[in-house]
Amino acid sequence: MNPHSILRVVSKFLIPFIAVFAFYVQFHGDFGPGGGFQAGVILAASVILYALIFGLDAAKKAVPPSWVRIGMMIGVLLYGGTGVATWMLGGEFLNYGVFTPDHPSHGQHYGILLVELGVLFAVASVMLAIFYAFGSRQAELSDEDW
Amino acid sequence: MDLLSLFPSWFLSHGAALIVVLPLLAGGIMAVVPRERMAWIITFIVMLICTVGAFGLLLSVMSQGAISYHMGGWAPPHGIAYVVDALSAPVLLLISAMALICLFYAWPSVKAEVEPKKRAPFYGAFLICAAGLLGMVVTGDAFNVFVFLEVSSISTYVLVGMGASRDRRALRAAYNYLILGSIGATFFVIGIGFMYMETGTLNMADMATILDGRDGGSRVAQVGFAFIVIGLGLKLAMFPLHMWLPEAYAHSPSFVTVFLASTATKAALYLMLRFAFTVFDLSFDYVVSIMTNLVLLVAVAGMIFASLQAIFLTDVRRILAFSSIAQVGYMLLGVSLVTVSGITASYIHLINHAIIKGGLFLAVGAIWYRFGITRVEDFRGLSKTMPLTMSAFTISALSLIGVPLTAGFVSKLQLAVAVWEKGYGWGVAVILISSILALIYMGRILRVAYFDEPPVINGEVVAKNEAPLMMLIPMWTLAILSIVIGINADWVVEAATRAAELLIPVQIIKGGL
Amino acid sequence: MLELFSTFNYAVIIILMMLGLYVVFAARNLIKKLVGLSVFQTSVFLFYISIGKVSGGQPPILVDSHKTEDGHASVESVQVAAAGDSAVQHSLHHAPEVLYSNPLPHVLILTAIVVGVATLAIGLALTVRIREVYGSIEEDEIDRIDYQYNLEGVAK
Numbered sequence: 048m049n050p051h052s053i054l055r056v057v058s059k060f061l062i063p064f065i066a067v068f069a070f071y072v073q074f075h076g077d078f079g080p081g082g083g084f085q086a087g088v089i090l091a092a093s094v095i096l097y098a099l100i101f102g103l104d105a106a107k108k109a110v111p112p113s114w115v116r117i118g119m120m121i122g123v124l125l126y127g128g129t130g131v132a133t134w135m136l137g138g139e140f141l142n143y144g145v146f147t148p149d150h151p152s153h154g155q156h157y158g159i160l161l162v163e164l165g166v167l168f169a170v171a172s173v174m175l176a177i178f179y180a181f182g183s184r185q186a187e188l189s190d191e192d193w
Numbered sequence: 194m195d196l197l198s199l200f201p202s203w204f205l206s207h208g209a210a211l212i213v214v215l216p217l218l219a220g221g222i223m224a225v226v227p228r229e230r231m232a233w234i235i236t237f238i239v240m241l242i243c244t245v246g247a248f249g250l251l252l253s254v255m256s257q258g259a260i261s262y263h264m265g266g267w268a269p270p271h272g273i274a275y276v277v278d279a280l281s282a283p284v285l286l287l288i289s290a291m292a293l294i295c296l297f298y299a300w301p302s303v304k305a306e307v308e309p310k311k312r313a314p315f316y317g318a319f320l321i322c323a324a325g326l327l328g329m330v331v332t333g334d335a336f337n338v339f340v341f342l343e344v345s346s347i348s349t350y351v352l353v354g355m356g357a358s359r360d361r362r363a364l365r366a367a368y369n370y371l372i373l374g375s376i377g378a379t380f381f382v383i384g385i386g387f388m389y390m391e392t393g394t395l396n397m398a399d400m401a402t403i404l405d406g407r408d409g410g411s412r413v414a415q416v417g418f419a420f421i422v423i424g425l426g427l428k429l430a431m432f433p434l435h436m437w438l439p440e441a442y443a444h445s446p447s448f449v450t451v452f453l454a455s456t457a458t459k460a461a462l463y464l465m466l467r468f469a470f471t472v473f474d475l476s477f478d479y480v481v482s483i484m485t486n487l488v489l490l491v492a493v494a495g496m497i498f499a500s501l502q503a504i505f506l507t508d509v510r511r512i513l514a515f516s517s518i519a520q521v522g523y524m525l526l527g528v529s530l531v532t533v534s535g536i537t538a539s540y541i542h543l544i545n546h547a548i549i550k551g552g553l554f555l556a557v558g559a560i561w562y563r564f565g566i567t568r569v570e571d572f573r574g575l576s577k578t579m580p581l582t583m584s585a586f587t588i589s590a591l592s593l594i595g596v597p598l599t600a601g602f603v604s605k606l607q608l609a610v611a612v613w614e615k616g617y618g619w620g621v622a623v624i625l626i627s628s629i630l631a632l633i634y635m636g637r638i639l640r641v642a643y644f645d646e647p648p649v650i651n652g653e654v655v656a657k658n659e660a661p662l663m664m665l666i667p668m669w670t671l672a673i674l675s676i677v678i679g680i681n682a683d684w685v686v687e688a689a690t691r692a693a694e695l696l697i698p699v700q701i702i703k704g705g706l
Numbered sequence: 707m708l709e710l711f712s713t714f715n716y717a718v719i720i721i722l723m724m725l726g727l728y729v730v731f732a733a734r735n736l737i738k739k740l741v742g743l744s745v746f747q748t749s750v751f752l753f754y755i756s757i758g759k760v761s762g763g764q765p766p767i768l769v770d771s772h773k774t775e776d777g778h779a780s781v782e783s784v785q786v787a788a789a790g791d792s793a794v795q796h797s798l799h800h801a802p803e804v805l806y807s808n809p810l811p812h813v814l815i816l817t818a819i820v821v822g823v824a825t826l827a828i829g830l831a832l833t834v835r836i837r838e839v840y841g842s843i844e845e846d847e848i849d850r851i852d853y854q855y856n857l858e859g860v861a862k
Contacts, residue, residue, distance in 0.1 A: 079767050084820055116224050123221030127214060140210040142266030177827050184834060336814055343821045350828050354835070361839050362852060368832045372730060375743055375825050379750055382818060383723075386750070389811070390757050 051100070058100045065093035073167050077159070083166025090167070091174030103182045112179055115172045122169025129161045197256060200249040208250050209262040209275040209331055212243045212289065213341075216324035223317025229303075232313040236320055237296050243327065244289040251282040255691075261333070269333070270399035276333035279691040280471075283540075284330045284463045287547055291455040292323050294667045298555055299448045301661050305562055306359050306446040315355055319452070322348035326460045335385045335395045335472070338464060339378065342428070345460070346374045349453060353445040366440035373437040377427030380420050387417030388472075400472050409477035421468050422483060428461035431488075431525060432495030435518045442514035447558025450510065454517055454554050455547040462524055462543055466536065470696035475531055489529035493623055495522030500630035504637075507568050509557050512634055513550065516593065519627060520546045526620070527608050533693045534611035540689035542604035545592075545678060549601060552589035552671035556582050559660035559668065569638055574647030574655070581669075582660045583642050588672040590635040592679065595628045599679035607686070715756045722749035736836065736843045740829045747822045751815045758811030766809035 049055075069090035076082030098106030129141065136145040143158025144151030197205075204211070219239045226232045254260060259278035263269065277285070299319075307315050325345025332338055350371045356363030389395060391413045392403040404410050427434040442450050473480045496519050503515035520542070527539030559582050560575065561567055576583045592599035605624060612620035647655045659665070678685055710717060722745060729742025833843055840848050 082816075084816065119224045120221055123218065127218040127221070130210075130214060131218075134207060139263055139266050140207070140214060141264060144266055177831075180831070181834065184838070336817070340817060340821070343825070347821075347824055347828060350825075350832075354828075354832055357835065357839070362855070364832055364836045364839060365848065365852070368736065368829065368836065371825065371829050371832065372739055372743060376727070376730065376746070378821075379747055383750055383753065386754055386757065395810075 054100050058096055062093050062097055065096065066090060069093065069167075069171075073163060076163055077156075083163040084170050086163075087167045087170025088174055090171040091178070094175055095178050098178065098182065103179075107179070110175060112176075115176045115179065118168050118172030119176065122165045122167070122172060125165030125168060126162045127165075129158055129165070133158070197249070197252045200252075204246065205249050205253050207262070208246045208253075209260060209277050210264065212246045212250075212285065213275075213324055213328040213331060215239050215242060216320040216327070220317045220320035220324060223313050223320065226313045226317075229309070229312040229316075232316040233296070233300060233303075236299075236316045237293075239320060240289060240293045240296060240323065243323070244286070244293045247282070247285040247289045247327075250277050251286050253277075254279060254282040255688075270394045270396040273332065273334040273337050274396065274398075275331045276398070277331060279688070279695045280467065281330050281463065283544065283688045283692065284459060285327060287459065287544060288323065288326050288330065288456045291547060291551055292319075292452060294670055295448060295451050295455075295551070295555075297663050298451065298558070298667045300663045302448045302558060302562060302664070303446065306448075307355055308358050311355065311358075315352070318348045318351045318355075319449075321345075322352060322452070326456055329460050330463055333397050335388065335397055335400065336382075337395075339382045339385060342381065342464075343378050345457070346378060346428070349449075349457065350374065352449045352453075353441050356445040356449070359446065360444045362440070363444035366437075366444045370437040370441045373427060373434075377424045377434070379424070380427070381424030384417045384420030384422075384424055387413050387420060391417060397467070397472050401474065404472070404477075405474060409474075409479065414473075415479045418468075418473055418479065418483065422465070422488070425461055425465045425468070426491075429458050429465060429525075430518050430521050432491045432498065432518070432522060435495070435499070435521075438518060439511050439514040442517070442554075443508060443510040447554065447561060451551055451554040451558065454513075455551040458517070458521055459543050459547055462521070462528075462539075466528065466539075466692075466696060469528070470536075475697060481531060484529045484531050488525055492522045492525035492529055493620075495519060496526065496623060496627040497630075500627045500634070503634045504630060506634075507570070509567050509569055509572070509638060510554075512569070512638070513553055513557065516631065516634070517546075517550055519631070520550070520593075523605075523608060523624070523627075526624075527611060530611055530615045530617075531697070532611060532615055533690070533697050534607070534614055536693035536696055537686070537689045538604060538607040538611045540692050541607055541682070541685055544685055544689070545600040545604045545675075548671050548674050548678070549589050549592045552585060552668055552675060553593065555664065555668045555671065556586035556589065559664040562664065563658050563660055564655075569641055571648070572638060572642045573645040575642040578647050578655050578657050579659055580657070581665055585665075585668040585672040586642075587639060589675060590639060592675045594631045594635055597679070598676065600675045600682070602679060603682040603685070715752070719749050719753045719756065722746075722752065734845045736833045736845065737830075740826060740833070743829070744822065744826060747818070747825075751818060754811040754815045754818070758808040760805060760807045763805045763807035766806045766812065769804055 069086045072081040072089060073083065073086035074081075076086070094106060094110050097109065129143075133142050133145050134140060138145035141158070141162075143155040146154030146157055148154075216239050219235055222235070223232055226235065250260065254277055259276060261269075262275040262277075264273040264275060267273070299316075303312055303315060322345050325341045325343075325348060328341035329338055329345060332341060350367050353370055354364055354367035356366075385395070388400060391407075391410045392400045394400055394403065404414060407414075409415075423434075430438045442454060445453070469480060469484065475481060499515045499518035499522065503512045503519070506512050506515065524539045524542050524546070527535045527537075527542065529535070557567070560572070560579060563579060564571075566572065588599070592601040595601040595605040605628065609621050609624050612624065649655075660668075726742050726744070726746025726749060729745065730739050731742075733739045733742060836848065837843050840851050842848060842851075
């Protein structure tokens, strides 16, 4: 019997829950501890767990490095773009209130949602990029050598 | 001619945030830019906009007074404010202009020193470093200073490490710089924490008001001041905390050395001035005593010891790095006098030294680019093999020594006058001695270049092989600027005097003048 | 001496800080230096959180019953200007009976943690590269190898 079957079965079960938990933490940041950075790290952790159990190549097929690079850029542009959008609408940089001038608190809610989304993309992509960069440098151990 | 009216009003009103945000966003885009040429063009356009913006801000501040930009629409002290005033505007222009000038140089230099696949990310790191330095200078919130300080430092560690394809010792240099730089930044943030405990606010202007109201604050504020001075001193390469600088300057890519030598320590010096004289005030005893007892000692020690060490080295980049440490000693000497003329001298030297050191490192990098040499003895006969480069190097070297009609003379004279006014006759002697030491170590290089014959390799005298045009342009721009300031330094002196008077309002100058 | 017991959190912070600094200076292995740096930075996080605690204060999370009718939490009135335990304790306009700890140091620490993670990542990347180039991550061995390299550089 494959000695790693327990690990594989359990992680196959858990990884989707970890990813969903990441999104829960992301959206719960409005009301409690949470937010973009924590959620990004948890999301990256789910992919890293997949890479640890099933191998780096399988992980690279699931989340290709090109996605990771684009994710970094999208994250930064979402955050900065929100600020640039507030500039276009006439306010100072990152003055979310100008999104909905009559109810500033609504605009602030949307603005914070957007920037936290940007942070999620950026942090998850960067963590994955770091892992891919470190992981690609050593030859992988084959299963029998564990 | 009213230059200020040429700028659109939205550019000036949002300029303080624009010059920080634009390089940050562009740096983020570099992750997906495929080719080096597009990366360079994007970098160039961004830094051009930033330089124009900084220039506009400087004009606006000089004519209309300080600008305060409320980030996110939140008014200080609850929000973060970006403050551009007479102290920060010239430094902003210095950083962005030096970045722009060095970018011409980067075009051939980066091709020679960095692997092809890493060139676009290299420019990305450079943009983030520039954004961090600009943000450090423009922000008015103490913790924001820490954030931008770390942003610029982390990208600097990466940039220094990129020199590994040329010289593998760059990796160790980057690692040591990382360890020491992180310790310095952490000391700084501990100091900010103490200040937050004492005053309850992070806005620098508000901190100043509250500290004034408490007449210097309790011992918490004193400890905070000590931590902040040491933390910034490490970034500044203050004498005993300078060990990271020689290795980092010697082994990083030439473009990075030029940029760092001209901007990183200057931004840290700006922060030291801002914290020591705006947040903390001269009327507190502990500020004056730390300045006159500790910083003075350290400055003088740096000037003498670093110049002495530079005399015995064989690698030109290391000589120039130790020379930088000595020049930082000059600037700190001016700061420690806590008089208007002292700070004016320090500020003038901040600007002049950036121009001088930039020119020197540009020339040395061009010499490496053509011939692959960095040792003094290999510089034989360079006046014949690279005449234009060597002439630019000579002008900048004379300026470093302090020959009349060059920028260095202006700042050294001002510093000597300030020291004399304060009553430190021995200080003038120290300045003279370190200038003589500078003459010795720069003179060695000039003698070898001008009075020795070019080397004979494989039976042939080495032929004349001038640096490429893209390298000559920035070199000569800085050399000519050095001479222009030497002949007529009025605008520099005026900017510096306004900055110093902002820090030390005329009516509360401490006694001794 | 009795004060030490009531301010033991600061004692712990200082002990961690000094331990971290000592490890950075004394360790010969590059990774251990990074570990020391992390311990040093962690003590700073503890420091900030300690000064954010208001005696008798709740964690700074808005209690549920104070959401406004349109479903968005009212953000404008959350302005906390207090510092640490010793300063005046402010409370929110619309919740006079709930005392919150200061949320600002928590935000500062999040930022500092991210900075620490980024520094650690770069430090480790540099260590990996050094290992590949020099074959070792002990400082004295690297010094020995570099000494030869430097000598050759001078002799060339």
